[in-house]
Amino acid sequence: MRTRTHPDPLHGPASKTIVITGVTRGLGRAMLEEFHRLGHRVLGCARSRGDVDVLRRDFGTGHWFDTVNVAEDEQVQRWARHVLAEFEPPDLVLNNAAVMNDVRPLWQVPAEEFAQVLDVNLKGVANVIRHFVPAMMVRGSGVIVNFSSGWGRSTDPGVAPYCATKWAVEGLTRALAQELPPGLAALALNPGVINTDMLRQCWPEQARAFEDPHRWARRVVPWLLSLDATANGAVLTAPTH
Ligand SMILES: NC(=O)c1ccc[n+]([C@@H]2O[C@H](COP(=O)([O-])OP(=O)(O)OC[C@H]3O[C@@H](n4cnc5c(N)ncnc54)[C@H](OP(=O)(O)O)[C@@H]3O)[C@@H](O)[C@H]2O)c1
Numbered sequence: 257m258r259t260r261t262h263p264d265p266l267h268g269p270a271s272k273t274i275v276i277t278g279v280t281r282g283l284g285r286a287m288l289e290e291f292h293r294l295g296h297r298v299l300g301c302a303r304s305r306g307d308v309d310v311l312r313r314d315f316g317t318g319h320w321f322d323t324v325n326v327a328e329d330e331q332v333q334r335w336a337r338h339v340l341a342e343f344e345p346p347d348l349v350l351n352n353a354a355v356m357n358d359v360r361p362l363w364q365v366p367a368e369e370f371a372q373v374l375d376v377n378l379k380g381v382a383n384v385i386r387h388f389v390p391a392m393m394v395r396g397s398g399v400i401v402n403f404s405s406g407w408g409r410s411t412d413p414g415v416a417p418y419c420a421t422k423w424a425v426e427g428l429t430r431a432l433a434q435e436l437p438p439g440l441a442a443l444a445l446n447p448g449v450i451n452t453d454m455l456r457q458c459w460p461e462q463a464r465a466f467e468d469p470h471r472w473a474r475r476v477v478p479w480l481l482s483l484d485a486t487a488n489g490a491v492l493t494a495p496t497h
Contacts, residue, residue, distance in 0.1 A: 278353030
């Protein structure tokens with residue numbers, strides 16, 4: 257058994273270790289607060305150094321936050337090496353970080369923006385899997401939740417790049433599920449529609465009519481904690497009540 261160099265009294269034997277990408281805002285931030293409240297350890301990342309520093313200050317010891325762009329394989333590799341040297345392999349990996357394209361027809365989306373959406377939403381998920389799953393396989397357990405979307409299962413005009421990535425995440429997840437050994441699970445999750453920065457970017461007028469992310473997290477985090485290897489390959493939607 258690996259020796260944790262970050263013991264702390266807040267985390268008892270039943271506490272789990274959760275990797276969350278995109279932990280500074282929206283669903284990631286709300287999930288962090290709920291996992292923290294329930295006594296679990298979060299190893300989180302996002303790109304904005306200032307926001308990551310705020311998490312370090314506000315959540316103190318027991319958790320671990322790094323500035324990482326998931327689209328950059330070398331950054332993810334460094335992050336994974338570091339946290340896996342300090343902590344147990346994660347029980348739960350939440351591939352949550354993603355970006356939305358500016359809403360417009362596909363032929364008006366600049367090549368750089370299209371590439372960026374793919375790099376974060378699709379390659380970022382693969383990068384995290386590449387560097388965390390081997391340690392989970394050695395331990396013989398763990399659940400990988402790849403955040404999809406309603407737009408990973410349906411389409412609308414204006415969001416073709418985003419749709420392309422989320423449909424791809426669904427396919428990637430199903431193939432991964434067929435590759436994983438017993439004890440591990442990979443599943444795709446449509447979280448629903450929640451009032452975050454991303455939703456406000458798509459629907460500035462309507463977003464505020466949708467659920468607050470903290471309320472969403474209070475319902476969904478206990479459900480995430482209940483997932484186990486029997487969920488391998490599942491195509492799920494977050495519970496609505
Ligand atoms: N909100 C909804 O209604 C909805 C619906 C369907 C699916 N989803 C999915 O749910 C997940 C969370 O969405 P959200 O609404 O919470 O989004 P959000 O409010 O835009 O937050 C995104 C988070 O990801 C981080 N992030 C973005 N790019 C990153 C990168 N390259 N590397 C590391 N971190 C990165 C952001 O921080 P930095 O900018 O500092 O990196 C931020 O913490 C996404 O996968 C999204 O596609 C959301």
